[in-house]
Amino acid sequence: MAGYFTNILGGAKSLVVGLSITQRQFFKKPITLQYPWESLEMTPRYRGHIQLIKNAESGTHQCISCGMCEKSCPSDCITIKGEKQEGVKGKVLVKYELDFTKCSLCGQCIANCKPGAIEFSREYNLASTRKEDFHYDLLKRLKEQK
Amino acid sequence: MDLGINVFEVFIYLVGFIAFAAANAAYLVWVERKGAAHIQRRTGPKEVGPYGLLQPLADGAKLMSKQFIIPEGVDRPLFLLAPIMTMVPAIMIFVTIPFSETILARDFNIGLLMILAFASVNVLALLMGGWASRNKYAVISAARVVSQNIAYEIPMLIIAITIVLITGSMNLTEIVAGQAGGILHWNLLPTNGNFLGPITFIIFFICSMAETNRAPFDLGEAESELIAGFHTEYSSMGFGLFFMGEYANIVIAAALTTILFLGGWYSPLPETIPYAGASSVAWFLVKMYLLIWMVVLIRWTYPRVTLWSLLNLSWKILIPFSLFNLLASAGLVKFLG
Amino acid sequence: MSSQPLSQNQEYFELNLGPQHPATHGVLRVKLLMDGEYIVDAEPVLGYIHRMHELMGENRSWAQYLPNMGRLDYLSALSYNLGYVELVEKMAGIEVPERAEYIRVITTEMNRISSHLLWFGAFVLDLGGFTPLLYAFDDREQILDLLESVTGSRLTYCYYLFGGCYNDVEDDFLSGCLAFIKRMRTRLPMYHNLVTKNVILRQRLEGVGPVSAEMCRKYGATGPVLRGSGIHYDLRKNEPYSIYPELDFDVPVYPEGDSMARFMVRMDEMEQSMRIIEQAIAKIPEGPVMAEKVPKMIKPAAGDYYHAVEAARGTFAIRAVSDGKNQAYRMKLRSPTFSNLSLFQEASRGMLLADGLAFMGSLDLVIPEIDR
Numbered sequence: 001m002a003g004y005f006t007n008i009l010g011g012a013k014s015l016v017v018g019l020s021i022t023q024r025q026f027f028k029k030p031i032t033l034q035y036p037w038e039s040l041e042m043t044p045r046y047r048g049h050i051q052l053i054k055n056a057e058s059g060t061h062q063c064i065s066c067g068m069c070e071k072s073c074p075s076d077c078i079t080i081k082g083e084k085q086e087g088v089k090g091k092v093l094v095k096y097e098l099d100f101t102k103c104s105l106c107g108q109c110i111a112n113c114k115p116g117a118i119e120f121s122r123e124y125n126l127a128s129t130r131k132e133d134f135h136y137d138l139l140k141r142l143k144e145q146k
Numbered sequence: 147m148d149l150g151i152n153v154f155e156v157f158i159y160l161v162g163f164i165a166f167a168a169a170n171a172a173y174l175v176w177v178e179r180k181g182a183a184h185i186q187r188r189t190g191p192k193e194v195g196p197y198g199l200l201q202p203l204a205d206g207a208k209l210m211s212k213q214f215i216i217p218e219g220v221d222r223p224l225f226l227l228a229p230i231m232t233m234v235p236a237i238m239i240f241v242t243i244p245f246s247e248t249i250l251a252r253d254f255n256i257g258l259l260m261i262l263a264f265a266s267v268n269v270l271a272l273l274m275g276g277w278a279s280r281n282k283y284a285v286i287s288a289a290r291v292v293s294q295n296i297a298y299e300i301p302m303l304i305i306a307i308t309i310v311l312i313t314g315s316m317n318l319t320e321i322v323a324g325q326a327g328g329i330l331h332w333n334l335l336p337t338n339g340n341f342l343g344p345i346t347f348i349i350f351f352i353c354s355m356a357e358t359n360r361a362p363f364d365l366g367e368a369e370s371e372l373i374a375g376f377h378t379e380y381s382s383m384g385f386g387l388f389f390m391g392e393y394a395n396i397v398i399a400a401a402l403t404t405i406l407f408l409g410g411w412y413s414p415l416p417e418t419i420p421y422a423g424a425s426s427v428a429w430f431l432v433k434m435y436l437l438i439w440m441v442v443l444i445r446w447t448y449p450r451v452t453l454w455s456l457l458n459l460s461w462k463i464l465i466p467f468s469l470f471n472l473l474a475s476a477g478l479v480k481f482l483g
Numbered sequence: 484m485s486s487q488p489l490s491q492n493q494e495y496f497e498l499n500l501g502p503q504h505p506a507t508h509g510v511l512r513v514k515l516l517m518d519g520e521y522i523v524d525a526e527p528v529l530g531y532i533h534r535m536h537e538l539m540g541e542n543r544s545w546a547q548y549l550p551n552m553g554r555l556d557y558l559s560a561l562s563y564n565l566g567y568v569e570l571v572e573k574m575a576g577i578e579v580p581e582r583a584e585y586i587r588v589i590t591t592e593m594n595r596i597s598s599h600l601l602w603f604g605a606f607v608l609d610l611g612g613f614t615p616l617l618y619a620f621d622d623r624e625q626i627l628d629l630l631e632s633v634t635g636s637r638l639t640y641c642y643y644l645f646g647g648c649y650n651d652v653e654d655d656f657l658s659g660c661l662a663f664i665k666r667m668r669t670r671l672p673m674y675h676n677l678v679t680k681n682v683i684l685r686q687r688l689e690g691v692g693p694v695s696a697e698m699c700r701k702y703g704a705t706g707p708v709l710r711g712s713g714i715h716y717d718l719r720k721n722e723p724y725s726i727y728p729e730l731d732f733d734v735p736v737y738p739e740g741d742s743m744a745r746f747m748v749r750m751d752e753m754e755q756s757m758r759i760i761e762q763a764i765a766k767i768p769e770g771p772v773m774a775e776k777v778p779k780m781i782k783p784a785a786g787d788y789y790h791a792v793e794a795a796r797g798t799f800a801i802r803a804v805s806d807g808k809n810q811a812y813r814m815k816l817r818s819p820t821f822s823n824l825s826l827f828q829e830a831s832r833g834m835l836l837a838d839g840l841a842f843m844g845s846l847d848l849v850i851p852e853i854d855r
Contacts, residue, residue, distance in 0.1 A: 008463060011682030015448070021677045022185050022447040022614060031621055032188040045650065047635035074547035106550035106641040107649060112779075120635060186617035282498055286520065286836070361611060362683055365837075448683050450611025452837055453520065455686045 039125075047105045048121040049098060052142045061142055063117040065091040069109035075102040078109060093139065100134040159251040163240040170397045171390035172202035174438065181442045212382035220379070221278040228275035229384045232391035235264040239398050244319050246411040246427035257318040258306055261402060262299075265357060268395060269295040272359070272366060275388070276376035287376045290453060291359060291366035297460040298356035298363075304468040305350045308475050309406050312339040322410030326425075329414035334407045339482055341474035342467065347407045349464050351437070354399035356456070358392060361445040365453060400437040401430075408433045495523055498836075502531050508605060509850025513827075515836070522839050525831045527824055529854055536855045540803075540814025545571050545781045546645065548814070553639035555816065556852040559598040559795035560640045561591045568643040569724060570790035570801050574783035575645070582770040583647035584726045589763045590630060590642065592756040593660065596667075597626040598795040599749050599756075606746070606844040607678055610687055615678050622663075622670055629659045645781065646774030657764050664757045671754065679750065688743040692830050692842035695740055702829075703822040706797025707752065708846060711745035713738035718793035730762050742845035749847070780809050796820050796847050820846070821853045 033040065042048075052061040065082025077099045082091035110118050118138075128134065176191070176199065183190025191198025216225060242257040244250040254260055269292060276288020310316055312333065313324045325332045336343040356363040366376055377388045404410060411430040415423045451459070500513040510531035516524040536551050543551075552567045553560035565587055572579060600623045604616035627637045633652050634642040642649050678684055694704070696712045709716055717734040719727045735751035737744035785807045791800035797819025804813040823846045831839045 014676075014680045014682045018447050018677050018681050019443060021673060022443060025187060025618075026181070026185045026443075028187060030184065030187050030189045034189070043632040043635075045632060045635045072546065074543050074550060104550040104554075104639075104641070105636060107635075108546060108549070111644060111649065182613070186614055187621060188617065282496065290520075364611070446614050447677070448612060448681065449607060449678075449687060450837075451683050452687055453835065455683070 042122040042124055044122075046120065046122050046124065047107070048123040049100045049103060049105075049136060050109060050118045050138070051121040051145075052096065052117055052138050053119050054142060054145055061093065061117055061139075062115045063093045063096070064115055065093045066114065068112045068114065069118065072108045072112045074106065074108065075104055077103045096138040098136045098138055100136060101131055159241075163251070164237060167237050167240060167394045167397070168390065171393040172206060174393045174396065175202050175205065175389075177438070178442050178445075181439070182446045185443070185446050206386070209382055209386040214382040214384060215379075217280060217379055219280045221280075224274045224278035225379075228271050228278060229380065229387035229391070231271035231274065232268060233387045233394065235267045236391050236394035236398060239264045242318065243398070243401050243405070244322065244410070245401075245430055246425070247319075249427055250319065253317065253319055256316045258310065258316040258321070261398070262303060262306060265395070265398070266295075266299065268357070268391070271391075272376050275380070276366075279376070279379035281379050284376050284378050287366045291376060293453075294359075294363060294365060294456055295357060297457055298353045298464075301349055301460065301464040301468040302353040302357065304465070304472055305346050305353075306406070308340065308346065308468070308472050309333060311472070311476060312479055318405055322405055322412070325409035326412050326417075328412075328416040329409070332407065332409040332412075332414075334409075336478070339475055339479040340471070341478050342471045345467065346471050347403070349468055350403060350407065351440075352459075353464065354403060355441060355444070356460075358395040358399055360392075360396065360441060362448040362451050363456060364450060365456065396438060396441060397434070400434045400441070403437055404430060404433045494518055508848050511824075511848065511850045511853075515839075517836065520835050522831050522834050522836060525828050525839065527827060529850075531854065532851050533854045534851070537814050537816055540811050540816075542810065544809045545811070548811075549644075550639075550641045553636075553641050554851070555818070555855060556794065556796065556799075556820075556849050557639050558601055558849060559594050560638070561587075561594040561642065562792055562794035563799055564640060564643045565591050565725070566790055566792035566794070566799050566801055568645060569792070570788060570803060571645050571781060571783075573790060574788050574803070574805065575778065575781045577646045577774055577777060579647055579774055580771050581726075581768050582651075583772045583774075585763050585767040586648050586652055586772065587643060588725055588727070588730075589652075589657075589660065589760055589767075590633065590640075592759050592763075593626050593630060594640070595795045596753050596756050597623045597630075599753050600626075602749060602795075602847045603674070603678075606847075607684070609840055609844045610684065612678065612684070615674065618670070618674070618677075622667060625663050625666075629656060629663060632656060632659075644773065644777075646777040647772045651772045657767070660760055660764060664761060667753075667757060671750070675750070679746070685743065687837075687841055688746060688845070689741060691742045691838045692834065692845065693740045694826055694830055698826065698829065702825045704797070704826055705819050705822065706793070706795075706847075707745050707748040708797065708823050708826070710734065710736045711748045711845075712740040718791055718798055722791065724790075724792060726763070729766070730759050732759050732762075742841055745845040745847075782807060782809055791817075794819060796849065796852070797823060816855055818852045818855060820848055820850075824848060824853060 052063060054060070055062050065080060067080050067082070070078045070080050079095065079097040079099075080093070081095040083094050085092045105120075107120075110120065126134070179201070180190040180198065191201040194200045194204050216222065239261050241251045242254055242260050244253075272291045272295075273288050276284040276291070309321060313321045315321070321333075324338065329335075330337055332338075333340050334344060334347050340346055359366045377385055380388060411427055412425045413423050413429050417423045417425075495516050495518050498515045498517050500511075500515055502510040502512045504511075512528040512531065514526040514528060515522055534554075536555060539551055540548055549564070549567070552563040555563050571577075600619040604619035604623075607615045630640070631637050633656050634640050634649070636642075694708065694712050696714050698704075699709050699712050699714065704712075705716070713736060715734060715736045718724070719732075720734055732755045735748050735755065737747050783805045785805055787802065787804055789800065789802045791798050793799075798817070799819055800817035802813075802815040802817070803811045804815075806812040826846070827839075827843065830842060834842065
């Protein structure tokens with residue numbers, strides 16, 4: 001008999017405590033971000049698709065066309081072509097294509113790149129209606145970059 | 147001449163009630179969405195109109211523009227009748243509710259009985275809606291709704307009888323008149339003869355939430371278990387009518403609670419204080435909307451009860467308390483003379 | 484297990500808790516045989532999201548298989564990364580520097596907290612309480628921001644490499660973790676007040692789906708399901724790996740075996756994870772985060788290798804059979820949720836439908852992990 005009343009009182013008290021918590025939260029400011037009117041800055045390590053790094057001194061990339069990124073990619077996203085040109089030691093990069101629709105952002109390409117020629121970009125709001133828009137030509141992108 | 151004025155008055159009240167019910171149903175959705183959003187630390191509707199105030203109109207337009215799909219094999223008469231039977235009694239009840247001394251469609255001597263009678267038709271409508279849709283989820287939910295509503299009508303009726311006992315009449319205007327004179331005379335407190343005072347108010351409030359199938363008692367439309375319960379198969383205005391009927395029922399339940407316990411249109415302060423002490427429809431609406439805000443807050447705070455807890459709560463806790471209250475109040479009324 | 488004789492009974496009807504349902508987290512189909520509101524028989528049907536991860540293990544080199552680990556159980560992806568990376572380091576004999584081990588443990592435990600927070604929100608959402616989900620997501624968002632500043636991803640992490648971590652962490656991250664822990668310690672009491680002590684939730688969970696220790700052993704259930712039935716078994720204590728032996732933490736065990744016990748185990752695990760992170764941050768040494776000599780092609784000796792870790796949902800184990808090449812010959816992944824879900828058929832007999840869903844929620848299912 002005594003348990004009957006203590007159960008009711010205990011239950012009622014827990015309900016009132018719950019109500020007070022939500023009522024208090026009602027008066028606090030919202031924590032959401034009103035995208036797209038406001039947007040966030042991505043952190044420096046954010047993993048967007050890869051891009052060639054522009055070396056400040058030479059003004060161009062440092063890729064030596066070894067093809068390690070192409071070999072180590074699990075999803076076969078990267079296609080590289082390097083040519084032997086006269087007067088230049090080693091191969092010269094002619095084509096660097098990334099198929100971003102298959103990329104899983106694992107970072108194996110960057111981890112295996114000896115000269116450190118590629119890095120993650122910070123692009124995140126990519127949207128398109130065609131698959132071709134995500135086949136990036138990284139050499140062209142490097143030339144257009146400042 | 148007499149007939150002409152009466153017809154005009156009837157017409158005004160008719161249009162007024164339908165407009166009031168529709169506006170409430172629409173804008174209570176806005177209140178609920180904004181309230182839920184701020185409880186959850188987000189913003190809620192804000193694009194359509196300032197602060198999202200035109201959102202219900204956009205929703206209404208969207209609902210009306212959808213196709214009303216009648217699945218094959220449903221019981222057509224019942225399927226089409228169910229949403230209508232939810233909405234029509236809800237609007238009919240407004241005839242009996244007094245919003246102030248003068249704003250009153252008809253002064254019935256059995257006003258309280260009429261409200262409770264019309265409110266029970268809702269159960270039948272939900273059962274029809276669930277049964278007629280040829281859908282296992284809908285049938286399960288309809289069965290749950292019937293047992294829930296039957297169980298929670300009983301304490302509600304017992305408490306209503308207690309109030310009638312205290313006041314001596316079923317006339318809603320007289321029930322409110324018995325609570326004149328400030329907060330100490332309300333039926334909320336034992337001064338009038340209501341023995342368990344605030345506890346009966348809480349019991350009545352819980353029962354009215356259960357009667358309108360409102361969370362945490364929303365087993366009928368448990369969204370995460372049964373998709374949408376008894377209105378799974380309804381689209382467009384069929385769903386719209388169920389939706390509006392639910393909000394109209396909430397308004398009626400809040401209005402009834404205000405009349406029975408919170409002194410209707412009388413102010414809580416004594417009448418001698420100017421402005422704030424005067425009784426008016428504004429006080430009625432303030433109390434009604436405060437109760438509605440409590441309903442919204444409760445929905446977004448608690449999880450759903452199980453079927454057994456629901457029935458246990460009613461049969462083992464609410465009914466004994468309300469029966470005890472009935473007997474004790476009878477004694478108290480006798481004692482108070 | 485054929486339900487032929489049962490389904491012939493005219494009293495029962497078949498209800499499909501279909502692949503599309505708000506309460507089965509992922510594409511899980513459960514064929515329920517119902518008697519009114521009671522479940523007579525339940526048969527989970529799997530395979531709707533089978534993505535052939537084990538076959539991919541046979542066609543990718545050891546290093547190329549890393550991103551797959553994040554996609555198995557995307558909610559606690561770092562534990563899976565950890566299990567695989569430690570397996571390969573065991574196979575190839577690679578030594579990991581201490582700073583890398585500490586970073587791994589800190590990030591794994593942060594991931595465990597975020598996985599438990601999502602479980603908490605989604606579970607209470609299934610039961611009908613819509614608000615704790617958003618409060619839990621508020622906290623989870625902070626963890627995701629912290630981990631993004633270090634690993635670059637928010638959900639499917641691919642942060643560990645053979646021999647260490649992808650990159651070093653800054654002091655910002657460590658102080659951010661400590662600030663998060665401080666805030667979380669004020670939020671957990673709020674969750675307990677709002678949800679755990681709530682009489683409606685307690686009635687919903689207490690006594691629902693009692694699972695005895697014997698049944699857990701029979702079906703191989705691990706993780707919080709096992710610890711909610713009274714068996715004290717946590718791989719971090721029983722078969723320790725990484726630097727867990729040096730850290731001091733408790734393993735919450737509740738003996739009742741019902742859904743409430745499993746709920747409380749996970750809530751307490753969040754607190755213990757916070758203790759682990761604090762100790763690890765206090766003890767983390769300076770140093771490199773990658774081992775010096777990591778072979779480019781990993782060609783382990785032929786044989787059977789096995790490693791198990793404690794993921795957020797239970798014991799995650801990998802058995803790799805190698806034949807000396809740069810690829811696995813066979814990669815077998817042991818998913819904890821698969822064994823946990825197998826309890827459902829026996830435990831759900833005679834339950835109400837609503838209780839059945841509460842039971843499934845307390846098992847913490849992630850279907851892509853079951854189907855791999």
